[in-house]
Amino acid sequence: MKLSTRTRYGLRAIIELAENGREAPLQIKAIARSQEISVKYLEQLMTILRSAGFVRSIRGSKGGYMLARSPNQIKLSDVFDCLEGHVTTVECVEDTKFCERAEDCVARQVWAQVQKAIKDVLQSITLQDLVDRAKDKKMSNYQI
Amino acid sequence: MKLSTRTRYGLRAIIELAENGREAPLQIKAIARSQEISVKYLEQLMTILRSAGFVRSIRGSKGGYMLARSPNQIKLSDVFDCLEGHVTTVECVEDTKFCERAEDCVARQVWAQVQKAIKDVLQSITLQDLVDRAKDKKMSNYQI
DNA sequence: TGTATAATCTACCAACATAGTAGGAATTGT
DNA sequence: ACAATTCCTACTATGTTGGTAGATTATACA
Numbered sequence: 001m002k003l004s005t006r007t008r009y010g011l012r013a014i015i016e017l018a019e020n021g022r023e024a025p026l027q028i029k030a031i032a033r034s035q036e037i038s039v040k041y042l043e044q045l046m047t048i049l050r051s052a053g054f055v056r057s058i059r060g061s062k063g064g065y066m067l068a069r070s071p072n073q074i075k076l077s078d079v080f081d082c083l084e085g086h087v088t089t090v091e092c093v094e095d096t097k098f099c100e101r102a103e104d105c106v107a108r109q110v111w112a113q114v115q116k117a118i119k120d121v122l123q124s125i126t127l128q129d130l131v132d133r134a135k136d137k138k139m140s141n142y143q144i
Numbered sequence: 145m146k147l148s149t150r151t152r153y154g155l156r157a158i159i160e161l162a163e164n165g166r167e168a169p170l171q172i173k174a175i176a177r178s179q180e181i182s183v184k185y186l187e188q189l190m191t192i193l194r195s196a197g198f199v200r201s202i203r204g205s206k207g208g209y210m211l212a213r214s215p216n217q218i219k220l221s222d223v224f225d226c227l228e229g230h231v232t233t234v235e236c237v238e239d240t241k242f243c244e245r246a247e248d249c250v251a252r253q254v255w256a257q258v259q260k261a262i263k264d265v266l267q268s269i270t271l272q273d274l275v276d277r278a279k280d281k282k283m284s285n286y287q288i
Numbered sequence: 289t290g291t292a293t294a295a296t297c298t299a300c301c302a303a304c305a306t307a308g309t310a311g312g313a314a315t316t317g318t
Numbered sequence: 319a320c321a322a323t324t325c326c327t328a329c330t331a332t333g334t335t336g337g338t339a340g341a342t343t344a345t346a347c348a
Contacts, residue, residue, distance in 0.1 A: 001145060001262075003233045003255065005307065012251050027323070041308055047325075060316025061322040076254060089147045104281050106274045107156050110220060110266075111147065117261040118145075122254075130250045137248050149336065171294070185337055187295080204345025205293040289348100296343070304335080314325070 003084065009037045010045045010083040011076075017055060018071040018127040019134060025057075025064030045083070052082040072128035080122050087122070089115045147228065153181050154189045154227040155220075161199060162215040162271040163278060169201075169208030189227070196226040216272035224266050233259045 012035050020026045028046060032039040046065055049055045056068040067074070080087060089111040092098040102108055156179050164170045172190060176183040190209055193199045200212040211218070233255040236242040246252055 001147065001228050001233070003145065004305090008234060008251065008255075011254070012249075015251060029323085038308070040310075043324080043326095044308085057324060058316085059314075059324045061320095062317055063315080063323045065324090084145050087145060089145070090152060104278075104285070105156075106277045106281070107152065107159060109277065110155070110269060110274070111152075113265050113269075114262055117265045118258055121257050121261045125254060125257075130254070133250045133253065134248075137250070141248070148334090169294095173294085182337065184339080188337090191296080201295060202345085203295045203343075205291095206346055207294045207344080209295090291348090292346090294343100294345080297341085299339085299341105301338075302336095304333105306333080307331090309330075310328085312326085315323080317322085318320090 005041075006045060006048075007080065007083040009035065009042065010049060011079060013037070013042060013045060014049060014054060014067070014074075014079060015127065015130050015134070017065055017067050018074075018131050020066075022066050022070075025062075025066050027064040030064075048082060049079075052078075054079060054082065067127070070128075071131055072126050074127045075123055076125045076127070076130075077119055077122035079127075087115060087118050149185075150189060150192075151224065151227040153179065153186065154193060155223060157181070157186060157189060158193060158198060158211075158218075158223060159271065159274050159278070161209055161211050162218075162275050164210075166210050166214075169206075169210050171208040174208075192226060193223075196222075198223060198226065211271070214272075215275055216270050218271045219267055220269045220271070220274075221263055221266035223271075 013031050016031050016035065017026055028039055028042050031037070032042045035042075046055065046057070050057055050065075053068055054074060055065045057063065057065050077087065088094055090108065092102045092105070092108050093112045093115055096102045099105070099108075157175050160175050160179065161170055172183055172186050175181070176186045179186075190199065190201070194201055194209075197212055198218060199209045201207065201209050232238055234252065236246045236249070236252050237256045237259055240246045243249070243252075
């Protein structure tokens with residue numbers, strides 16, 4: 001149960017966009033450099049995030065990407081679903097019809113518990129929360 | 145973030161072994177039939193569970209598999225680790241040295257939270273718990 | 289002692305997902 | 319016009335998953 005780089009890089013990228021605010025766009029090149037991700041690969045990830053409506057792009061010179069919505073309206077569970085492709089451990093957890101034993105299956109119960117635990121965490125965090133956390137970290141580093 | 149069949153089938157198999165008790169062995173063929181898993185594939189899974197010390201095998205005629213330990217001493221987190229290969233969302237969560245930004249990384253914090261949530265659930269459940277749950281289900285089906 | 293029944297071991301394989309790379313076209317600011 | 323960007327299409331290497339196949343070894347039982 002490892003996360004794909006798609007999800008890991010994607011999250012880091014959108015966090016950086018959130019930190020950058022919604023005044024000026026941030027270029028793929030800049031994000032790729034600071035996050036040490038291949039420009040070409042990051043392009044794909046941004047396309048995913050864009051079609052899901054989390055970020056918007058500005059083409060051409062001085063273009064780049066910005067959050068499409070306010071960071072406190074973007075929950076990590078949404079971003080995760082879009083990148084990783086839905087938080088589902090097993091299909092039968094979502095859809096009982098998937099397996100005829102589903103109703104009585106204790107294994108299914110376990111995966112349902114796990115899935116809920118993951119979802120609960122991710123639903124409780126917004127991008128704004130992460131921006132705030134990052135700020136706190138920086139402040140404590142400078143020992144203010 | 146989907147579970148592999150290795151983990152799903154493996155868990156179902158070991159649950160069935162737990163339900164079967166530790167008096168008589170259960171054959172791969174029998175488990176494969178009731179769980180609708182390929183015999184040959186299940187062989188592999190049992191090998192994994194055996195080398196991890198969860199089950200022991202009896203070779204030859206009338207042989208089969210049994211739990212190697214008492215079902216209340218086997219936590220799902222252990223079984224999961226053995227089948228899925230450790231509950232780790234990202235390497236840096238376990239080992240800070242993995243990424244130099246790890247200390248300050250808010251993304252890492254998120255994955256650490258998620259990972260802990262998963263672990264907490266799996267550590268809180270033993271095979272005995274599942275045997276009990278299954279019994280309860282059967283009883284309620286018969287409307288006792 | 290022979291035979292059936294099991295686990296065990298070794299090897300192979302097809303299909304799919306992942307994690308990219310490459311090159312060019314379209315768009316926009318200066 | 320030109321440079322800086324995003325956008326689009328296509329390709330690819332590698333690893334993982336989910337198996338299959340066949341021979342070998344161990345054991346119970348008659």
